[in-house]
């Protein structure tokens with residue numbers, strides 16, 4: 001499989017190069033040159049396959065030429081190693097629980113796969129690799145957990161001081177070793193601006209390999225397809241495929257689901273669930289992409305004004321906006337609606353949603369109201385404990401606290417404080 005750039009100005013590369021480089025030089029995103037089509041009997045017989053077998057079948061064509069079959073099979077054993085159940089919440093809505101991995105969000109699957117690919121590709125590399133990541137919380141936590149203790153890889157995570165919540169912060173700052181947590185006295189935009197300067201620094205580029213571990217990296221993006229297939233396997237009502245609601249920020253999760261759909265996974269409809277940061281629903285409505293300033297909300301992983309994976313969504317449908325509209329409906333959900341859903345679903349169904357799952361839940365309710373013959377699966381992207389500051393006042397009682405999180409909260413914070421100054425960060429990275 002070869003990957004081209006969504007900006008069409010960079011040469012084709014294989015999976016190895018795309019993973020190590022992260023982003024093509026023309027600032028587009030790597031995209032599979034041909035989307036694989038699954039054999040029909042694969043879907044028909046999916047019920048008889050293990051999760052590992054499903055994952056293998058999906059990803060093998062994407063890594064062809066870069067990872068030989070036995071090595072890929074070995075890698076997948078460590079990727080598909082936590083449960084991903086579909087739980088019935090109400091009569092028409094189920095939840096696909098993606099939060100049983102190490103950092104308690106869906107991001108663990110992609111982060112773990114990327115770590116194992118990097119480890120595999122870097123075996124004969126003498127230069128060290130720097131993974132530089134700007135995070136509003138969950139992405140940094142997933143990468144910290146997944147990349148901890150890697151040989152030859154230093155992970156530098158920038159986060160805005162006071163803007164991430166307690167569990168996220170502890171997951172990023174309690175590890176140490178090759179995980180370097182940098183608390184920046186500024187906003188997420190300041191963090192991004194510093195990172196950009198680092199990526200453009202010739203001397204640093206000379207000394208290290210740099211890569212990005214955000215969902216722009218194919219090794220983190222492509223494996224997100226797996227759980228859409230796992231959901232389908234558990235979908236008993238096979239007469240009609242489910243509608244799927246995805247809480248959307250940078251559109252990595254949604255675009256991976258669309259890739260699965262293009263390959264032949266039966267899904268009746270996609271619901272793009274956004275909070276009031278509604279760039280994508282607006283794009284669906286008008287056909288125009290208009291970046292916006294971020295409005296802070298309680299579902300802060302969705303507080304995105306320039307969704308980085310939008311070009312992939314467009315590419316999957318060959319830029320046919322009418323086709324995109326046929327497959328995806330977008331909704332923009334307010335904080336008040338989100339809180340109300342957390343409270344009501346807890347009271348009536350005994351099920352606790354995190355704010356992101358709640359945004360998807362409300363969007364699904366709206367969609368089902370307009371399409372009463374359908375049934376839906378909501379992607380529950382985070383464990384509620386990651387957002388207990390939001391959830392507990394809403395339900396007016398303490399939420400569940402896994403013992404692993406309790407232990408983590410007691411750990412010492414290992415981090416560096418920095419002002420918004422790229423030169424200080426440059427010096428620090430040079431010293432690694």
Ligand SMILES: *Cc1c(COP(=O)(O)O)cnc(C)c1O
Nearest residue numbers: 138249250251252253301381382
């Ligand atoms: C990152 C994140 C999202 C958004 O996913 P994208 O792929 O950026 O659209 C949704 N929910 C949670 C909990 C997240 O951490």
